[in-house]
Amino acid sequence: MPKSIKVDVLARVEGEGALYLNFKDGKVADVQLSIYEPPRFFEALLRGRRFDEAHDITSRICGICPIAYQMSAVHAMEDAFGVKVEGQLRALRRLLYCGEWIESHALHVYMLHAPDFLGYHGAIEMAKDHPAIVERGLQLKKIGNEIVELLGGRAVHPVNVCVGGFYKVPHKRDFQHLAERLKWARDAALETVRWTASLAFPEFEQDYEFVALRHENEYPFNEGRLISNKGLDIAVREFDDHFAEQHVAHSNALHCVMKERGAYFTGPLARYNLNFDQLSPLAQAAAREAGLPPTCHNIFQSIIIRSIETLYDCDEALRIIDEYEMPDVPAIEIQPRAATGYAATEAPRGTLYHRYSIDEAGLITDAKIVPPTSQNQKTIENDLWHFAARYINLPDAELQHQCEQAVRSYDPCISCATHFLRLNVERT
Numbered sequence: 001m002p003k004s005i006k007v008d009v010l011a012r013v014e015g016e017g018a019l020y021l022n023f024k025d026g027k028v029a030d031v032q033l034s035i036y037e038p039p040r041f042f043e044a045l046l047r048g049r050r051f052d053e054a055h056d057i058t059s060r061i062c063g064i065c066p067i068a069y070q071m072s073a074v075h076a077m078e079d080a081f082g083v084k085v086e087g088q089l090r091a092l093r094r095l096l097y098c099g100e101w102i103e104s105h106a107l108h109v110y111m112l113h114a115p116d117f118l119g120y121h122g123a124i125e126m127a128k129d130h131p132a133i134v135e136r137g138l139q140l141k142k143i144g145n146e147i148v149e150l151l152g153g154r155a156v157h158p159v160n161v162c163v164g165g166f167y168k169v170p171h172k173r174d175f176q177h178l179a180e181r182l183k184w185a186r187d188a189a190l191e192t193v194r195w196t197a198s199l200a201f202p203e204f205e206q207d208y209e210f211v212a213l214r215h216e217n218e219y220p221f222n223e224g225r226l227i228s229n230k231g232l233d234i235a236v237r238e239f240d241d242h243f244a245e246q247h248v249a250h251s252n253a254l255h256c257v258m259k260e261r262g263a264y265f266t267g268p269l270a271r272y273n274l275n276f277d278q279l280s281p282l283a284q285a286a287a288r289e290a291g292l293p294p295t296c297h298n299i300f301q302s303i304i305i306r307s308i309e310t311l312y313d314c315d316e317a318l319r320i321i322d323e324y325e326m327p328d329v330p331a332i333e334i335q336p337r338a339a340t341g342y343a344a345t346e347a348p349r350g351t352l353y354h355r356y357s358i359d360e361a362g363l364i365t366d367a368k369i370v371p372p373t374s375q376n377q378k379t380i381e382n383d384l385w386h387f388a389a390r391y392i393n394l395p396d397a398e399l400q401h402q403c404e405q406a407v408r409s410y411d412p413c414i415s416c417a418t419h420f421l422r423l424n425v426e427r428t
Contacts, residue, residue, distance in 0.1 A: 019407065020250075021388055028392065031385045033377055033407075035253040046367040051077050051336055051358050052163050058354070058369065059157050062413055064107065067100040067148065068347030069369075070161045071222055072354040077163045079237070080341025080358050081334055088327040089165040090222075091320050092151060096161075097221040097345075098317040099147025102140060102185065103155075104348035105268075105306040105313075108411045109192065110137025113303050116405040117199040133195070136188050140310065143185045146178060147317065165331030175321045182321070186314035190286055192307040197290035202402060204387055205297040208379065209261060210270035213346055219278040219312060220271065222345045227274060228264065237342035239353050245370065256375040263378035266350030267410065268305045269296060283312040299383060299409045306411075336362035347372055349411050373412045380410055 022030040042061055046054055055073035059066035071093060078085060085093070110133070111123040120126040127134040145155040150170060152158020160167050211232060213224035227233045234242060245254040258264050276284065276294040287294075287308050296305065338360045344353045350372030357366040387406055391399060 019384070019403065021384065021403065023388075023392065026392065028385055028389045031381050031388065032250045033381050033384070034250040035377075043367045043369055046356075046364050049364050051080075051356070051362045051364060052334075054356060054364060054367070055161055055163070056157075056159070061369075061371070063156050064104050065100055065347045065349070065413070066157050067096055067152070067161075068345055068352050069354075070158070071097065071345045072343050072347075072352050072369075073356075074161060074163045075222060075343035075345060076341040076354040076356050077334075077358070078341070079343055080339040080356060081163075081337060082339075083164060083332055083334060085165055085332060088325055089169070089331070091324065092166065092169065094218075094221050095147060095317055095320045096151045096158075098313040098320070099144045099151070101144070101313045101348050102189075102310055102317075103142075103144025103148065105310045106137050106140035106144060108348075109196065109303055109306050109310070110134060110140075112411065113405075113408055114196075114199075116401070116408060117303070136191070140185055140188055140192070143178075143181050144313075146181065150174065150178060162331055164334045165327075165329075167330060169327055169330045171326055172324055175324065179318060179321050182314050182318050186282075186311065186318065189307065189311035189314050190282075193286045193290050193304065193311055196304045196307045197292075199303070201298060201300040202387075202391075202405075203298075204300060204383075204390070204406075206299070206383060206386060208265040208269075208297060209258065209263075210273045211258075211264045211266050211375075212270040212274045212351055213344060214274055215278070217278070219275055219280075219316070220346050226344060226351070229273060230261070232258070236344045236353070239342065239344065239370075240355070240368075243353075243370070243375075245374070251377070253377065254374050255377050256370050257378055263382055264375065265379045266372050266375050267302070268309055268348075268350075269299065269302050270350065271346060272296060272305045272308065279308070279312050280315040282315050283308050286311055299406060302409045302411075336360075340366075349373060349413055350375060371413065373410070376410050376412070380407060380412070 018034040020032040020034060042058060046057060055070040058069040058073050061069050115122055115126050118126055123134060148158055149155040153160040209228050209230045211228045213220035214227040215224035225233060226236060242259055243256055244259050245256045248255050273295050290304055292304060336358060338358060340357045342355050344351050352372060353370040355368040356364055359365050383406055384403055
């Protein structure tokens with residue numbers, strides 16, 4: 001008889017979507033990650049707006065990673081107008097990104113993903129038995145928020161970023177308290193790596209094509225070339241030549257695939273595999289202590305890699321603060337012109353691509369935004385297909401849990417993302 005399993009509320013994934021698995025004759029017949037949240041048409045909303053409005057508008061796409069949208073937008077505008085932000089202003093942008101990664105990774109590791117490994121419905125239930133662990137996660141997230149608030153003016157949808165730099169830059173003395181907090185956070189992040197490495201992981205490795213930014217002398221946040229472990233090496237402005245968005249009948253979200261080879265993987269696992277040598281010595285040592293080699297192909301172990309990136313973020317933030325000198329001006333002057341600009345930055349969940357065409361009056365005539373989750377959707381479906389085939393004999397409840405955990409390993413941002421996900425499993 002056909003069997004179905006429904007998960008009506010999955011509160012540890014962002015956005016609104018459903019997962020459908022179909023089995024026939026003991027084999028996987030179909031897997032669909034169906035995103036039914038209504039489209040919000042941000043690309044259309046941007047048309048006719050001034051170039052210097054884009055970063056504040058796009059930051060509203062996501063309340064967890066607004067910096068990623070702001071940074072991709074301002075970099076694309078600066079690319080269009082031939083402007084290069086360097087020196088301390090560039091360093092402050094890296095620091096701002098450190099804050100977003102810390103708060104986003106801490107939220108995912110401790111509140112969204114850890115309950116799967118420890119057998120809890122959610123973080124609230126987990127806190128009853130592991131209060132110190134949950135408190136550590138909350139404090140880490142708070143410190144990330146403090147960085148964003150100091151540089152961005154507020155912790156959510158910050159308002160201090162502008163094309164060319166910032167509206168206002170901090171004095172060096174403003175960082176004194178934050179630096180002390182970050183020293184605690186660095187120790188806490190190291191403990192997080194050790195703790196996540198002690199968790200039990202399903203055996204599941206795939207031959208992914210990892211795609212991420214690669215910078216010649218730093219772990220990537222804002223700049224670099226797009227590379228993969230299978231030969232891709234392009235400038236960001238060549239993105240549209242190699243990647244294409246496709247409509248699928250079962251989802252309101254576009255699937256982005258590589259024209260040459262189809263599905264690919266972006267995010268912390270991709271960054272780690274392609275940029276391990278650019279991690280700080282402390283982060284590299286922590287990875288080795290955790291038993292992770294420079295390459296990792298198990299999606300379930302992404303919780304360790306997010307912890308390693310959090311450790312790197314604390315280390316990098318302290319370095320930037322220690323070397324900081326207040327710049328003479330908060331921003332470079334911008335002269336708009338008719339042009340097209342391209343940019344990609346590394347959001348917590350992966351590479352985020354922006355492209356804008358601007359007319360002579362400085363108005364946006366066309367916009368394209370490709371978030372990480374749309375790039376990973378096809379790979380998530382492929383993972384579920386292979387995982388379900390390998391563990392098809394598990395009881396339905398256990399298989400359901402493992403499939404949900406696999407999806408959560410990507411930390412998908414479905415809105416860019418999910419309050420619940422309905423899972424249907426059918427066996428015929």
